[in-house]
Amino acid sequence: MNLKSKDLLGLRDISAEEIQYILETAKTMKYIVTSNNKKTAHLQGKSIITLFYENSTRTRLSFELASKYMGASAANISASSSSVSKGETLIDTGNTINMMGSDVVIIRHPMSGAPHLLAKNIKASVINAGDGMNEHPTQALLDMFTILEKKGTIKGLKIAIIGDILHSRVARSNIWGLTKLGAEVSISGPATLIPRDIDKLGVKVYSTVQEAILDADVVMGLRIQLERQKKGLFPTIREYSRFFGIDDKRLKLAKEDALVLHPGPVNRGVELASSVIDGEQSFINEQVTNGVAIRMALLYLLTRRGTNNEVTN
Amino acid sequence: MKLLIKNGRIFDGKSATSRISDILIEDGIIVEIENEIESTGCEIIDAKEMYVLPGLVDAHCHLREPGFEYKEDIESGTRSAAKGGFTSIACMPNTNPVLDNEAMIMYIINKAKTDGIVNVYPIGAVTKGLKGEELSEIGEIKFAGAVALSDDGRPVNNSALMKKAMQYASMFDITIISHCEDLDLVDEGLMNEGYYSSILGLKGNPAPAEEVMIARDLILAEYTKATVHIAHVSTELGVDLIRNAKRRGVNVTAETCPHYFSLTEKACEGFNTNAKVNPPLRTQKDVEAIIEGLKDGTIDIISTDHAPHHIDEKNVEFKLAANGMVGFETAFPLAITYLVKPGHLTVEELVNKMCVNPSKMLGLNKGTIEIGKSADILIFDINEQYTVDTSTFESKSKNSPFDGFKLYGQPQYTIVNGNPIVREKVLL
Numbered sequence: 001m002n003l004k005s006k007d008l009l010g011l012r013d014i015s016a017e018e019i020q021y022i023l024e025t026a027k028t029m030k031y032i033v034t035s036n037n038k039k040t041a042h043l044q045g046k047s048i049i050t051l052f053y054e055n056s057t058r059t060r061l062s063f064e065l066a067s068k069y070m071g072a073s074a075a076n077i078s079a080s081s082s083s084v085s086k087g088e089t090l091i092d093t094g095n096t097i098n099m100m101g102s103d104v105v106i107i108r109h110p111m112s113g114a115p116h117l118l119a120k121n122i123k124a125s126v127i128n129a130g131d132g133m134n135e136h137p138t139q140a141l142l143d144m145f146t147i148l149e150k151k152g153t154i155k156g157l158k159i160a161i162i163g164d165i166l167h168s169r170v171a172r173s174n175i176w177g178l179t180k181l182g183a184e185v186s187i188s189g190p191a192t193l194i195p196r197d198i199d200k201l202g203v204k205v206y207s208t209v210q211e212a213i214l215d216a217d218v219v220m221g222l223r224i225q226l227e228r229q230k231k232g233l234f235p236t237i238r239e240y241s242r243f244f245g246i247d248d249k250r251l252k253l254a255k256e257d258a259l260v261l262h263p264g265p266v267n268r269g270v271e272l273a274s275s276v277i278d279g280e281q282s283f284i285n286e287q288v289t290n291g292v293a294i295r296m297a298l299l300y301l302l303t304r305r306g307t308n309n310e311v312t313n
Numbered sequence: 314m315k316l317l318i319k320n321g322r323i324f325d326g327k328s329a330t331s332r333i334s335d336i337l338i339e340d341g342i343i344v345e346i347e348n349e350i351e352s353t354g355c356e357i358i359d360a361k362e363m364y365v366l367p368g369l370v371d372a373h374c375h376l377r378e379p380g381f382e383y384k385e386d387i388e389s390g391t392r393s394a395a396k397g398g399f400t401s402i403a404c405m406p407n408t409n410p411v412l413d414n415e416a417m418i419m420y421i422i423n424k425a426k427t428d429g430i431v432n433v434y435p436i437g438a439v440t441k442g443l444k445g446e447e448l449s450e451i452g453e454i455k456f457a458g459a460v461a462l463s464d465d466g467r468p469v470n471n472s473a474l475m476k477k478a479m480q481y482a483s484m485f486d487i488t489i490i491s492h493c494e495d496l497d498l499v500d501e502g503l504m505n506e507g508y509y510s511s512i513l514g515l516k517g518n519p520a521p522a523e524e525v526m527i528a529r530d531l532i533l534a535e536y537t538k539a540t541v542h543i544a545h546v547s548t549e550l551g552v553d554l555i556r557n558a559k560r561r562g563v564n565v566t567a568e569t570c571p572h573y574f575s576l577t578e579k580a581c582e583g584f585n586t587n588a589k590v591n592p593p594l595r596t597q598k599d600v601e602a603i604i605e606g607l608k609d610g611t612i613d614i615i616s617t618d619h620a621p622h623h624i625d626e627k628n629v630e631f632k633l634a635a636n637g638m639v640g641f642e643t644a645f646p647l648a649i650t651y652l653v654k655p656g657h658l659t660v661e662e663l664v665n666k667m668c669v670n671p672s673k674m675l676g677l678n679k680g681t682i683e684i685g686k687s688a689d690i691l692i693f694d695i696n697e698q699y700t701v702d703t704s705t706f707e708s709k710s711k712n713s714p715f716d717g718f719k720l721y722g723q724p725q726y727t728i729v730n731g732n733p734i735v736r737e738k739v740l741l
Binding site: 169 | 506507508510511512513514515516517583584625628629630631632633
């Protein structure tokens with residue numbers, strides 16, 4: 001099997017089979033990440049660029065390590081130190097990188113659709129590392145990988161996503177991916193942070209967090225951007241945590257063995273109580289390890305397209 | 314110079330029905346309309362099995378001159394208009410400098426005389442510099458030749474100033490064309506707030522942002538008894554509000570644009586910046602309401618909102634892309650294809666929306682085929698289908714979401730002041 005597109009722009013664009021294949025490939029990669037010798041030759045001779053227009057620590061590092069563990073030449077460009085600050089357009093920047101022979105460009109951008117624009121205009125594979133409020137597919141894949149590891153399946157699970165759905169690219173990618181693999185997704189959060197007509201994606205929208213969490217197999221918190229409060233989307237952090245935060249009492253409404261996930265970094269005591277973050281049901285730290293495995297899998301699958309190593313059905 | 318149009322089906326914009334007749338034009342003036350005209354020494358256009366309509370009148374376009382000639386200028390804009398069947402067009406004042414004084418209005422009128430190939434009428438700004446702070450010299454603007462007033466591209470945000478503008482403009486018997494948009498409600502929205510904005514992760518511009526402002530301007534128009542024209546209506550409730558105001562006797566006319574009855578927000582899929590327009594493309598329900606509004610007379614006019622933009626202003630991230638689409642060269646075919654062909658409007662009703670009513674609203678002596686009037690005429694074949702190819706547009710810009718669409722109603726001839734400037738679909 002191979003990935004149909006040269007790019008990974010979102011989970012909306014790819015099939016359930018492709019998602020499953022990426023998750024399956026990541027199993028091997030996790031073995032490498034957790035072994036003593038983290039050096040393979042999967043990406044030897046490949047050039048990989050991370051192009052970050054937004055600050056990021058964990059996603060960028062995760063991609064860089066994934067590239068390096070597999071032997072690629074990896075370089076990073078951050079927007080503040082690039083020609084972007086001199087007014088260069090995204091397409092021009094992308095084209096310059098492309099002409100230097102890069103095989104994969106990993107882009108994070110504050111505007112939805114920026115990776116799509118780049119992908120249309122350059123030859124290299126483009127991986128979306130988060131675009132505006134649109135998608136963050138590798139984060140959702142690592143969430144799905146974590147769920148699969150712990151639960152053995154995604155089909156039929158009830159997965160509650162709580163918080164700022166409106167601005168969350170993590171939520172959107174998870175909704176696409178999880179529903180494609182047969183999960184029942186419930187969402188809840190302040191009404192001002194629930195996107196219009198989101199129910200048409202086949203998710204259930206609940207007005208209380210309690211209802212959304214009830215009997216859930218997985219409870220996923222989302223990071224609240226504190227500037228949203230200043231924009232009047234919710235009154236105070238205090239009120240947010242009281243009505244929408246996940247504490248031990250609320251977590252008890254979920255299944256006894258429910259997993260707690262969060263894309264991080266967590267605002268402690270706001271989205272999740274510290275006891276929940278550090279509790280036995282939390283797999284937030286493991287998500288980070290799985291992130292590297294997922295990114296290794298993706299880089300491998302995208303760079304072997306069109307080579308002798310490519311396996312076709 | 315004599316021109317004879319033979320055997321065409323004429324909708325003259327005055328009579329309720331069509332008739333097959335000949336039209337004789339001498340020195341730019343229509344001199345005879347009869348069943349069989351025999352004449353020698355004149356150019357003959359055989360319009361058999363074709364419709365002959367008054368030349369289209371556009372009440373809302375952007376020619377971008379002065380200031381933005383890299384997108385369009387009066388020459389290229391009027392060529393684009395002619396290709397689309399328009400013989401008279403009214404251009405918006407959001408140029409640089411803004412058309413907010415007598416000198417600038419005169420500039421457009423004079424420049425159009427030398428560079429333009431169709432009739433051009435400037436629209437003056439309501440407020441100086443479109444800043445929404447002080448009224449423009451409305452009286453002088455009117456006497457210099459402006460046919461309406463508008464801050465199009467932005468609303469007059471201050472309600473008190475809008476009320477004064479309406480009161481003051483009424484004295485000079487000039488219509489205010491209102492761009493209805495509550496900027497606080499828009500809140501940086503990039504496309505219609507709904508299913509597609511949710512799945513694309515693009516900030517939504519909710520329908521109420523337009524509707525709240527339509528309501529405000531209707532209330533102010535009723536109070537001041539001013540004549541107001543609501544620009545580019547795109548929502549179901551917007552149509553309802555105007556319908557209700559008309560019942561109450563408010564002096565209001567309204568327009569919509571072809572993209573609001575032929576496309577939905579779905580056109581933004583794939584972050585298609587050519588579908589980024591303000592107000593944004595809405596839902597199927599809104600499209601149906603717009604068509605209903607056109608049918609029942611709530612919406613009087615179809616305007617193009619011709620908004621050319623350079624490729625570099627569109628081939629960027631959706632958020633950074635300019636709003637608007639090229640309109641002249643697809644407006645009439647879209648109306649024929651999406652309104653006339655499915656039976657929502659007759660050709661005669663379309664003549665009212667695209668010739669008679671805009672001419673009336675702007676106070677022009679255009680939009681009809683009558684003896685003694687200047688010969689501004691459009692001839693087309695309703696049964697001939699063609700494929701839109703934006704690379705062939707006469708406009709300097711090619712930003713249209715309709716590339717590749719199969720449409721009916723491409724103009725075969727556009728005649729301005731008796732001069733056929735489009736002949737057999739070719740612009741001379």
